[in-house]
Amino acid sequence: MRAARCNEYGPPESLTIEDLPTPEPGPGEILIQVKAASVNYPDVLIMDNRYQVSLPTPFTPGSELAGVVGAVGPGVGQFSVGDRVYGAMFSGAFAEQVVAPATAFSPMPAGVEFGDAAAFSVVYGTAYFALTLTAELAAGETLVVLGAAGGVGLAAVALGKQLGARVIAAASSPEKLAACRACGADETVDYSHENLKERIKELTGGAGADVALDPVGGEHSEATYRAMAWRGRFVVVGFATGEIPRIPLNLVLLKGADIRGFDFRPYGERAPELLAQRRAELTDLLAQGIIRPHISARFPLERASDALVEVSSRRATGKVLIEVGTSSD
Numbered sequence: 001m002r003a004a005r006c007n008e009y010g011p012p013e014s015l016t017i018e019d020l021p022t023p024e025p026g027p028g029e030i031l032i033q034v035k036a037a038s039v040n041y042p043d044v045l046i047m048d049n050r051y052q053v054s055l056p057t058p059f060t061p062g063s064e065l066a067g068v069v070g071a072v073g074p075g076v077g078q079f080s081v082g083d084r085v086y087g088a089m090f091s092g093a094f095a096e097q098v099v100a101p102a103t104a105f106s107p108m109p110a111g112v113e114f115g116d117a118a119a120f121s122v123v124y125g126t127a128y129f130a131l132t133l134t135a136e137l138a139a140g141e142t143l144v145v146l147g148a149a150g151g152v153g154l155a156a157v158a159l160g161k162q163l164g165a166r167v168i169a170a171a172s173s174p175e176k177l178a179a180c181r182a183c184g185a186d187e188t189v190d191y192s193h194e195n196l197k198e199r200i201k202e203l204t205g206g207a208g209a210d211v212a213l214d215p216v217g218g219e220h221s222e223a224t225y226r227a228m229a230w231r232g233r234f235v236v237v238g239f240a241t242g243e244i245p246r247i248p249l250n251l252v253l254l255k256g257a258d259i260r261g262f263d264f265r266p267y268g269e270r271a272p273e274l275l276a277q278r279r280a281e282l283t284d285l286l287a288q289g290i291i292r293p294h295i296s297a298r299f300p301l302e303r304a305s306d307a308l309v310e311v312s313s314r315r316a317t318g319k320v321l322i323e324v325g326t327s328s329d
Helices: 041-047 114-118 121-134 151-162 174-182 196-203 220-226 249-255 264-270 272-287 301-312
Strands: 002-005 016-019 029-039 064-072 084-088 097-101 105-107 142-145 166-171 187-190 209-214 228-236 258-261 295-300 319-323
Touching (some): 029 114, 041 301, 114 295, 121 272, 295 301, 301 319
Parallel strands (some): 142 166, 228 258
16 A cells, blocks of 8 residues: 655655555554545644654654545454545554544434535634634634634634634635635634734623634734723634744733643543543534535645645645545445
8 A cells, every 4th residue: 555654754745655564454453445534733743853752763644534444354344345434543544554443433414515525623723612612603703714724724613603603714815714704704804914913802892792702812912801801712823834922921911811821631531421522513513514625735645745745835725635535435
């Protein structure tokens, strides 16, 4: 089988496509014939050894995929050969076949294409769980989304509207803001030309934002926090800019707004039932067609490095796919 390989840490261009033996599923594992995989910014960081968790080389990057079960290991009772599945893991998705724990995957809802399923789990899961579990977003509140044209950003825009919030999308170009409006944003801010703090204040009548979701970090985090409402919730979910902001603690005292962080892992360990409940709610929205990932670019496996560059350069809006098989068969 073919797979994209990172043989030494470096930029996306250092990926190679190699032939590897077909893996065999062990106890509790399934072999998946990959149809589509999606690129997430952490894939770029992992390749360059800049992620919070280091992965020894050589490895196959990619965390999110959809495909067809090709074989099942001992002890797997929830899947059979031929089942359509989707899910995420830490690495291995950018390949024609992958072995993964069966518990990391779910049956694909009827009528959903492989590409949509592959682009769904990470960004929509991050946005939905962060908004409902960490931010506790309520209908009628104002939500600001930073990096709103990225994968998590567009998901947060769509889900914020679904949850009944007034959504202000902040991004860096008119084209990206147009994508945000297409996903339901009520207002937009071009922070490459507008004063982010003042614009948020203006759009909220001086009251400030009830909730802000920040998947990017960098210089815009503090400006947004300065535009928070009293008792607002500023939720950190990542640092796509590569810059971790340092918000002065005197601002926290003066603003009276919380700074909260969202990470999947503690919920999986400490509240798996709650996570499963929220995941079922989210999957139901996908199955009903209420939400659908915005996919801006598609690449074949042999151009996996180009797909990663599309994300690392921040040119992409929404999700970037690597298509290994067809996206709808």
